[in-house]
Amino acid sequence: MISIIDNQLVQNGKRQKKYSDNGHDQKVELTIFEPPQSSTIMTKIKDIIQYLETFAPLAYQEEYDNSGLITGNQHSELNGVIITLDCIEEVIDEAVEKKANMIIAHHPIIFRGLKKLTGSNYIERTIIKAIKNDIAIYAIHTNLDNISSGVNKKISDKLGLLNTKILRSKNNTLKKLTTVIPKENTENVLSKLHEAGAGNIGNYKNCSFRMEGTGTFLPSEEANPTLGEIGQLENVNENRIEVIFPMYLKNKILNALFKAHPYEEVAYYVHDLENINNDVGSGMVGELPKSMKPSEFLDHVKKNLEAKVIRHTALVKESIKKVAVCGGSGSFLLGDAINSGADIFISGDFKYHEFFNAENRIIIADVGHYESEQFTKELIYEKISKKFANIALHFTELNTNPIFYA
Ligand SMILES: [Zn+2]
Numbered sequence: 467m468i469s470i471i472d473n474q475l476v477q478n479g480k481r482q483k484k485y486s487d488n489g490h491d492q493k494v495e496l497t498i499f500e501p502p503q504s505s506t507i508m509t510k511i512k513d514i515i516q517y518l519e520t521f522a523p524l525a526y527q528e529e530y531d532n533s534g535l536i537t538g539n540q541h542s543e544l545n546g547v548i549i550t551l552d553c554i555e556e557v558i559d560e561a562v563e564k565k566a567n568m569i570i571a572h573h574p575i576i577f578r579g580l581k582k583l584t585g586s587n588y589i590e591r592t593i594i595k596a597i598k599n600d601i602a603i604y605a606i607h608t609n610l611d612n613i614s615s616g617v618n619k620k621i622s623d624k625l626g627l628l629n630t631k632i633l634r635s636k637n638n639t640l641k642k643l644t645t646v647i648p649k650e651n652t653e654n655v656l657s658k659l660h661e662a663g664a665g666n667i668g669n670y671k672n673c674s675f676r677m678e679g680t681g682t683f684l685p686s687e688e689a690n691p692t693l694g695e696i697g698q699l700e701n702v703n704e705n706r707i708e709v710i711f712p713m714y715l716k717n718k719i720l721n722a723l724f725k726a727h728p729y730e731e732v733a734y735y736v737h738d739l740e741n742i743n744n745d746v747g748s749g750m751v752g753e754l755p756k757s758m759k760p761s762e763f764l765d766h767v768k769k770n771l772e773a774k775v776i777r778h779t780a781l782v783k784e785s786i787k788k789v790a791v792c793g794g795s796g797s798f799l800l801g802d803a804i805n806s807g808a809d810i811f812i813s814g815d816f817k818y819h820e821f822f823n824a825e826n827r828i829i830i831a832d833v834g835h836y837e838s839e840q841f842t843k844e845l846i847y848e849k850i851s852k853k854f855a856n857i858a859l860h861f862t863e864l865n866t867n868p869i870f871y872a
């Protein structure tokens with residue numbers, strides 16, 4: 467049972483729940499689950515973290531970022547979660563009031579190093595208050611921006627974009643494992659490697675390449691060989707197997723290999739790949755089901771992204787079909803948006819001089835940093851509630867946007 471959001475307590479089935487954000491009422495459909503049979507299975511903070519990091523691994527955050535657990539003990543029992551875009555002092559107050567001991571924020575409250583904790587600014591005060599109240603702050607920032615089911619997919623969905631793909635894919639995130647396995651053990655070892663996450667390429671799972679050959683070895687006096695005898699040169703019918711994997715899974719995959727492989731000494735090679743990983747990277751580009759006039763499309767953006775104001779460059783396109791998006795500060799992706807052939811680039815935080823760079827090749831539309839990313843809260847909520855049915859999950863009731871429009 468989700469007994470969680472404010473005062474709506476429902477047994478089974480589905481209910482509409484209103485929550486307020488950015489001055490508007492929004493509707494979120496909640497699926498209400500049966501209470502768990504046993505109340506002894508408690509969720510820990512680390513269970514939520516481990517789950518979030520299965521689809522948004524910390525390794526996918528940008529170098530300058532500080533995603534991950536910022537305060538708190540991950541082994542503590544979880545009492546409740548507040549989901550917010552920004553973790554500011556008032557959000558800690560809200561967590562205390564709602565008896566939630568975990569805050570999941572998109573933006574990390576500690577971004578650069580802190581040298582003192584005296585409460586002289588809002589960052590220090592937020593951290594002090596969180597620690598005093600035993601509240602874990604977890605940030606899921608550029609690692610959530612950089613995955614194909616992340617922040618930019620949510621924006622694309624809000625705008626009704628189809629055929630979405632990452633705008634600037636990352637390279638150097640993939641590795642290749644080559645190993646040799648006795649023929650009769652190949653299927654078992656390979657299935658364990660796939661289980662650990664090796665062999666996923668785009669929408670294809672369990673990808674591998676194999677070549678049959680002969681392996682030779684001479685076990686020494688100290689050896690304890692699975693096959694062959696000490697002091698005798700052995701020829702074995704083996705398969706050479708190659709699988710691609712994301713670099714952050716290296717230890718997990720090598721452990722799976724060592725555990726499943728029958729040999730005392732496993733022959734393996736890990737290679738760095740320069741290949742582009744189309745599942746990871748910045749921004750997103752997609753298409754509208756039907757072209758729209760630029761002014762009509764801007765109205766559509768305003769409505770669907772709940773933006774009060776859109777700052778944009780000249781409407782130099784006849785119609786809008788291809789749309790590039792980047793939640794937050796996206797000006798660094800303008801070149802990629804132009805090269806993708808997008809008619810318009812929806813993002814936030816563009817500076818005056820950066821608007822000139824559109825050069826009549828694209829329309830830049832700045833909806834605001836908060837506005838572009840506010841639905842990230844929904845995204846986090848949906849992901850967690852799909853997996854954990856019996857935890858108290860709240861959206862912050864605060865509008866944390868520091869910018870007002872007069
Ligand atoms: Zn972001």
Ligand SMILES: [Zn+2]
Pocket residue numbers: 573793794795835839
């Ligand atoms: Zn942001």
